[in-house]
Amino acid sequence: MSAAIDMSVFSETVFAIAEEVFSAMIDPEPGALQPSVEDVEAPADATYAWVDVHGEHPGRVMLGTEHETAMLLTRALLMMAQDEEVSDADFVDAVGEIANVVGGNVKALVPDPGPLTLPQVAAEPPADGAVLLHDAQFAWRGRPLGISLWSLP
């Protein structure tokens, strides 16, 4: 997948995609998602959600953030109150769908891509030999959130 994406503009491209996804699904008012120039270390209590694209250039689009931020994203997506209990099923479903929609739109940048997998959600990134190509950092409501592109073996 990477061979067909211009890495020099990946951050800008993925920001445009993420901003559209977030403004349509999560925050009707613009500005909640901002590009971030800060280098952010992987959080201790993290949530990762990803989709893979098979085909000639297999790749992965992965969203990573603090668990608490992923919980806030879930509540925002489902229009829940801040103190409302989120079930595990809804949490995995909601965070996975955000990765799925972002990943589907990144996939659209690639000519003749293969099928997109169903989204996966875990506390650790998958350890399958994927190679990081680019990591775009954002701040959602001031909280760090990364969207990365990986090449699959």
Add this chain to the structure above:
Amino acid sequence: MRVVVADDSRVMRQIVIRTLRQAGYEWDITEASDGAESLQLARDVDPDLVLSDWNMPEMTGIDMLRAMRAAGMDIPLGFVTSEGSPEMREQAEAAGALFLIAKPFTADTFRETIDPFLA
């Protein structure tokens, strides 16, 4: 108007239904969690419209549409999917879909795309 909303994500079904209401459609909606369930509902409920995700376990949306047409069911179907490549749009049209709405969507997207088919 009876409508089936098919998506393996319960969260996404909720968002689709919420957005349909925001768009002003007060429809009688039945949910399906994959293509096979949606196909069964199409037989049982005989809906006026099916709104379906593409990538689902058990049976994909496009396979479900092809199975409906092969069985002689001409129920109108539109895709609401996270992928909107030209290839998928071609496949959707060739299989007999009315439209393909790529996620993310808004109430305006729904109205602009669906209204012409309701006339």
